[in-house]
Every structure is written in C-alpha cells, then in structure tokens.
Amino acid sequence: MPRQRDESGESTHERILRVAAEVFARKGYHGAGVAELGEAAGLKRGALYYHIGSKEDLLYDLSKRHVEEALQRGRVVVDSDLHPVDKLRALAREHVQTIAARRDEVIVVLREMHALTGKRARQLGKLRDEHQNLFARVLEEGVEQGVFRSADHVTVLGVLGILNWSYVWYDAEKGPLTPDQVADRLIDIVIYGELASPRSAGRNGRQLEAPAPVQR
C-alpha cells in the first residue's frame, strides 16, 4: 500500500467523508450526484467507488462518525460531578461548539437524516436518541436535587431545540459571538427565563410567578 495518506496524514477515505459533508450540506443528499462528490474529492466516479461502498454508505458513515464523536464528548460532561446548572451549561457549550466547528456535518445529520433507509436509518436513530438522553439525564439530576423544575419529554426537546436550531442561523465566521457566548445566552434563557424581575415588571396585579412544576 503505497500512499494511503497524503502529506497532511489524511487518508483518501477520510478526505472523501470530509468533502462529502460539504457537498451534501450545500446541495442535499439527493441533490448531489456521485460524480460531483468525486470531483470535490479529486476523483472520477470509478475511483470513488473503489473507496466507498455506495452513496448511502457515505451518508451513513459520515453521520455515524459525527454523532458518535459528539456522544463521546457529551458523556464526559454528563459523567462529571458538576452542579446541574454548570453541567447543563457545559453540555450546551459542547453542543454549540460542535455546531460551529463542524457545521457541514451537523447540517447533513440534521437535515438529511431522513434520506437513510432501512437498518441504517434505525441505527442512526438510536445514536441520535442516545445523544438526546444526555440532556435528559442532566435535567433529571437537576430535578432530583431540586434545582430544575422539570425534566419531562417536552422540556428535554425544548432545550435540545433551542440549541439545535442554531445550526440554521449561527455562522461562527460571520457573527461577532463565539460559540460559548451563544450557548451561554441560549442556556440562560432556559435556566432563568426571559421574564424580568417581578418587582419591576408586575403591574395591574398580574400574576408573574412561575407555573407549577410539570409532572414527569
């Protein structure tokens, strides 16, 4: 095996996955042709198929690797002994950092997930659920310690949603905010809410107290 890796130490397969993320993010899975994927990697179709099994393999391998790595980083945070508030913040920072640093992959995972079929779709769905459970566990810990109000399904998906949605609008290279600043701002909303202090905001006898905790 002569030159499996180029001067930067990246194998052809790794290069293909990297450029495929960019192409899939820009044109969509079905919108990108195999010839286009090869061209982006500097290969003709025939050579490309020497390195990959199929176009769907590309999408699956790319997505699986991304989610597994995010899962691994998230587990380190969840397994730490931080205070629930700090743990939620750390997990959110990790999440937005990933979105900022590997936006192409995030776009593909979140937007083209449904292009996977059969067993592949199920396996990636399981990985995605595991990652979602990281947030559920942090919230549950908080509820047990009397720090958070609720950890029900909708709350977990709400937290995940407010963070995930940043993949649509956050461009780390354009915006003035760092990933950590964005994560902090979003998680502040979730933790403290947008309501100003009842002292200054209450008027007309309006009820501005927080609602009762939600049942799990």
Added chain:
Amino acid sequence: MPRQRDESGESTHERILRVAAEVFARKGYHGAGVAELGEAAGLKRGALYYHIGSKEDLLYDLSKRHVEEALQRGRVVVDSDLHPVDKLRALAREHVQTIAARRDEVIVVLREMHALTGKRARQLGKLRDEHQNLFARVLEEGVEQGVFRSADHVTVLGVLGILNWSYVWYDAEKGPLTPDQVADRLIDIVIYGELASPRSAGRNGRQLEAPAPVQR
C-alpha cells in the same frame, strides 16, 4: 371550463399543491420525481405540467402560500393589545398549531427551503424574515414595558428555535399533548426558566440569580 373543481370544491392546482407537500415532506424535494408527484395527484407527467410551471414552481408556490398564511395569522396576534406575556404565548400557540395542523408544509418549508434558487430563494427568505420579526417585535415590546429581559438577535432566534424544533418531534396524532399544551410548556420555559425557586435550590452560596440583561 367544465369541471375545474371536484366535488369537494378543490381545484386541480390546489390538489397538486396539497399532495406535493406530502410527497416532498416524505422524500425530500430532490428525492421526489415529477412522475411521483403526478401519480400522487392522479395525473401523468404531461398533465401535471399543464397545471404547473416547473417542479421548483411547485416548491415555491407551496412554501410561499404557507408562510404568507402563517404571517397573516401571526400579524393578528402581534397587532392585538395583549400584555407582552400573553402576546408571546398567543403567538407561540398559533405557531405550534400551524406545525401540528400542516406538518407536511412546515417540513417542506423548513427542510427544503435551500432547494430554491435565485430570486425565488431570496423572496421566500424575505417572507421568512418577516415572520421571524413578529417574534422580535413581541419581545421588544416586552423589553420596553420592562416585562422581558432582552430582545436581542440570539434571544429571538432562541425562542423561534425552541418552537420550530417541535416540527421534528411533535406528532399531534400520536402524542397525548394538544398543540396548545406543547406551546404553553415551551413558552413557559422561555418566560420563567427551568430554575426552581432560589429559596429551595440555592446551596453552597451558589449564585442562582438571573444574569444581567443583554444589550441590544
């Protein structure tokens, strides 16, 4: 013009838009062929092209109509004289109701937006921005009246994100929660935060007060 409309009063063009939303939502814009779109509407390719200009026209018309209608419903809420908290809640309910009732269209608008090209993409982007501004205006009103803490860009997109993300997971026919219940739960997070009362949660001298308001 004999039978432009069938017995239910739906024109062929309207029927095409309706079934196209379902097909695009299931297979994606690039993943669905025009033959498949026609078949879903009970037409051959040739007949389909008698009613539409192009495949992209279909996506554009479908998306434009959806966003314009959502925009119109949202404006009614924003132009009302509700208290900012109630107005935000009403806007959120309207939003989740739309997601629940016309999920196919929402999926297409949010997921296949990027398949539009040129002027079409720009025009729809403008409409989307107008809809986003509804949330910005409600938050700004709240800040002016001392009710909300901030109305900066990230806050607006955070609120929009926590609501929008429900299009990924909320199935009105499966879940036990009504759209209004989901919207209320999500908007409670935004308004009050997930932090339990500082009285019961504070410990070790931990700072559990809300952070300072964010600058616009």
Added chain:
DNA sequence: GCACTAATGTACTGATCGGTCAATCAGGAG
C-alpha cells in the same frame, strides 16, 4: 526486471431525471 497490489480512469449499463411536444379527448356554446 518481475510479481504483486493499491489505486485510478474509461467506458458502459439500464433507469430515471425534468421538461416539451403534438395529438387527442371531453364537453359546453352557437
């Protein structure tokens, strides 16, 4: 030089892509 293998390009498959076209059909108006 020789043999081996990783890697690549070229050429091909059958199918489908979005879109167009002329011919035709169905039904109401005169």
Added chain:
DNA sequence: CTCCTGATTGACCGATCAGTACATTAGTGC
C-alpha cells in the same frame, strides 16, 4: 352539427442518475 377550450395522454428530448467491469497506472518488495 361545428367550433372552441380546458384537460389529458404518451412519446420523445438530452442529460444525468447510481453503480459495475475492466484495463491501466504507479509504486513496493524481491
């Protein structure tokens, strides 16, 4: 009946689709 118009069909366009087969190149160990 004739004429008109809305609606539909099926054939056809060139291009591209994902995937395969095979010969060729390039580099290594001997």
